[in-house]
Amino acid sequence: MANLTLVQAINLALVQEMEKDDRVIILGEDVGLNGGVFRVTEGLHKRFGGDRVVDSPLAESGIIGTSVGLAMAGLRPVPEIQFEGFLGPAYDQICTHAARMRTRTRGALTVPMTIRVPVGGGIHAPELHSDSPESIYTHTPGLKVVMPASPYDAKGLLISAIRDPDPVIYFEPKRIYRAFREEVPEDEYTIPIGKARVVAEGEEMTVISWGASVVQCMSAIEKSDRSIELIDLRTISPIDMETIETSVKKTGRVVIVHEAPKTCGVGAELSARIMEHCFLYLEAPVQRVTGFDTIMPYYKLELEYLPDTERISKAIDEVAVY
């Protein structure tokens, strides 16, 4: 058991999976000698060599496209895209190919790869280093989308992602890369993809979030004297409706929090599903606290854009008294 940051937990998961399975290889920009710009792959180049930890040419489509090939050949590539804002050139390979390969070949070829991508705002980064594009990939059938909110989950989810027989986008909320530490077992363990985590139990209301926003939600809940249940989605696709349904049928009130823009954000899908599954149990309209429907602003205004504790608390109050 060690007290690790989220970055260290991811690194540990990579080390252990690479030791266990020589099909696992890492490729991306600056992942080798430099250990990644966030140092997530620190030490791996030295430990596993340049054939397994590959500094690639600067080409995101190339990184994902070759990973599709590596995966179809039976390897377990773990490509890194340096920031979510640079997923653009790789979109074609992810959505046009990786997501569809199993279906269009009726299972003859599959793409068991895990795309690691730092995601989200709040770190004073330059343009295109702070976006939250998870709904784009959630809206793409054939992909699984994961976003841990704690070091413990980060390790277990990454191991599951690497072992998963289908393509997984593993978003890493960079705002909490080093924000706090948590006990993370040395031994291997997995967190199943598709299972949410009930962070705090409560009776009056359900708050649903994922990634760095979970931390804001926890602080809003601590400030409230209401009994609030907090669900960390952990996996965004597929959505764990069982956990959500159980909670909402108990509380009857829901607040959904995410950094991404509101319109067609994952919160919209959650809200619709809650209507489909729990309509007769609802005591109030489902409330969303999200980024605005604007371009993610440069960092001077980013904290105005990101859902903060005050906005979350306000939603909690509004929904509670409805």
Add this chain to the structure above:
Amino acid sequence: MPITKAFTTEIDYVSILDEHGNFDAQLGSDLISNDELVQLYEQMLTSRRFDEVAFKLQRSGRMGTYPQNMGQEATSLGAAFALEPHDWLVPCYRENTGLFHRGLPMEYILLHWMGDERGNQIPRELFMTPLAIPIGTQMLHATGLAWASKYRGESNIACTFFGDGATSEGDFHEAMNFAANLDIPVIFFCQNNHWAISVPGHIQCSAPTVAQRGVAYGMDCVQCDGNDIFAVTKVVKDAAQRARDNNRPTFIEAVTYRLGDHTTADDARRYRDEEEVEMWKTRDPMIRMRDHLKSLNLWNDSKEAAATEKAETLVAEAVKRAEEIAEQPVSEIFDSMYNTIDDPEMIRQRQTMRTSSIGQDPTQVESTEQVN
């Protein structure tokens, strides 16, 4: 049948003022007047000072991440000098010197890295696009800008800047292919500074020169000493003429070196040898420029001191303008989204940014007070 050569080629390397002070008078004689030479050196001095100050601003928490330009001043400066004021400059993010030469007030670059979009609100008459953060995407825009000029029968061309890493991106190749095949008057200016963050040039291009990538697209290409302002000026002037006269693109590889870290978030000591950096410091474009000016009796220590003091003042004034700019209204993030905002949902979000959690329609929350 014997095997014959389908195609052979050679790549020219242009050097006029080398790091030992050797000057090719034949190639260099009419390129830059003495007065211009002094001005260009003063601009390099100002840009280098800007770089130092920007670095300190980041370190002291007054600015976000910043990519130093140190060592690469001659590339964009020579290019901007060689072009006409109405030619488009389509930069990456290490072309401060050329942008300042064109007339961009220095506070624009500061504002950009201070996380303020107004640093990109560049006056149209400067004919430049904002810094391009994603790698290798802007060459297509330069191709489109130059294409529009050709379509309208106008004389301006475009010059786009990017690094060696960017030549790995697909968009780079698409831009080169469009420009060559559709006869677009654009200049592709590669600042080969040897490092894409931590990744060395041979991972991006295993051919002997990056310049020869242009050969495959059927365009003229040339390699030059990127730390030699004479060489850069010459190859860009030649390329501009080719573009203006015949609508033909050119690919230029300017060989230079990133003396600093990739950005303030990087530590280059992790991945490159100090000896390599020290060797390139001897090829610093400013050293050879200053020595050359001295050899022409155009420069001395007192002029250096005066110019340094002037540079310090200019940069300090720019920092002051950037730091004292009026605060942006928060609603600005909506106001610049579209020509007009017609969507009632966006209007509501704009009006209630800080007074609402934004989720519910106000008519559904009549039972609650709006909480600040």
